Amino acid sequence: MKIIVPMAGIGSRLRPHTLTVPKPLTVIAGKSIVHRLVENIASVVKQPIEEIAFVIGPATKGFPSNTKDTLLKIASDLGAKGSVYVQEEALGTAHAIYCAKESLSGPCIVAYADTLFKADFTLDVNADGAIWVKQVEDPSAFGVVKLNEGVITDFVEKPKEFVSDLAIIGIYYFKDGDKLLTEIQYLIDNDLRENGEYQITNVLESLKQQGAKFVPGKVDAWMDCGKKDPTVDTNKQILVFEQEDGNNLVSNDVVLENSEIIQPCYVGKNVVLKNTTLGPYVSIGENSVVENSTIVNSLIQTNTQISDASLDMAMIGNHVKYNGKYTSVSIGDYTELI
Structure with missing residues (x-):
């Protein structure tokens, strides 16, 4: 099995954090988004991963x-x-996959690095293809699939009237990567664009019309990392899942001086906490120092110094110095607010 991960977007909605770090490499609870994504896929596939093409x-x-x-x-x-x-x-989206054409052969999974998921289904590798979906309350904001006896019959983009509540989350399985490449090549050779771009939905429709049967892969949780607040919320959900799995994410060399960590939290190596309450739902990267602060429900990267702060729903980058009164902040790398 191969995994193809298109991640070329600039992540403009997550500025200023993506000015220095590509969105898929943003770290959540000690691992980058793309690292967690491919790990989650491997756990669903339950077979060796031959190649990962980014x-x-x-x-x-x-x-x-x-x-x-x-x-x-x-x-x-x-x-x-x-x-x-x-x-x-x-x-x-189809052109992004095409850029990895040298790796498109045999069974493969295409996963756009905009999202994380949690699932316990087993992928049916005998199907022609599978599309990861999540039941949503408002399907009008998503591309959705229609089913008939467990097989996908239609792809509908942002339906104005209800046709299905199963939203496509951007992860696909193809039994035959060579056939996928052939269909994308056809789009490009004939310049078949939609809104100026080559789209994966056109490829899916073409394969379906040729007789390919796609089945849904339903996920339990679908976590967005597109903007600051959803990313902080994703951090919270990941920490809860890690705790449920029995994982301790607090480094054993953390220095606590009159401080408390309220789980679940991720605390990296060489972190010093002085007169501070950290958590719940906080991730803080290595080599950071926090003094005289209370921090909940926040995502903080590495080599950061925070003092005299009360933070909630905050996202702070690497190498930041912050001493301030604001609560819900979004601060990019190498910034000083003191």
Whole structure:
């Protein structure tokens, strides 16, 4: 099994954090979004992952020079070959997959790195394909699928009238990666664009019309990482899941001086807490110092200094110094508010 991860978007809705770190590499509870994504997929597939191919944007779109090395290590940690491709121009969801054409063969999963999920279903690898879906209250804001006897019959984009409440979350299984590539190549060769871009939904429809049967893969939780508040909420949900699984995410070298950690929390290495209450639902990266503060429900990255703060629903980047009265803040890397 191969995993293709298009992640070339600049993540403009998560500014200022994505000015220095691509959104999929934003760390939540000690692991990047894309790392957690491929781990979750591997747990559902329940078979060896042969290769993970990442499609990133160019350096001019904010992708640091070490992005490739970071992604190759993620693949290696999962026992897979890593490949990194560059999408020089944003030409749509299908075009992003096409950029990894050298890796498109055999069974593969395509997972756009905008979301995380939790699921306990087992993927039916004998189906022609599968589409991960989540039941939602307001389907008008999503692309949805219609079912008939467990098989997907229609794809409907943002329906104005109710047709289904099963929203497509952006993760797909294809039994035949070569056939997927052929269909994308047909779109590109014939310049079949929708709103100026080559779309994966057109590929799905074409495969369905040729007789391919797609089945749904229903997930229990679908977590958004598009904006600051949903990302902080995703951090909270991940911490709850980790606690339910019996995982301790607090480093054993944390220094507590008249301080308390209220679980669930992630606390990285070499963190110092002085006169501070941390948690619940807080992630704080390594080499950070917090003094005279109360922090709940927040996501804080590495090498950060916080003092005299009361934080809730905050997202703070790497190498930040913050001393202030504001509660719900969003502060990017290398920022000082003192």
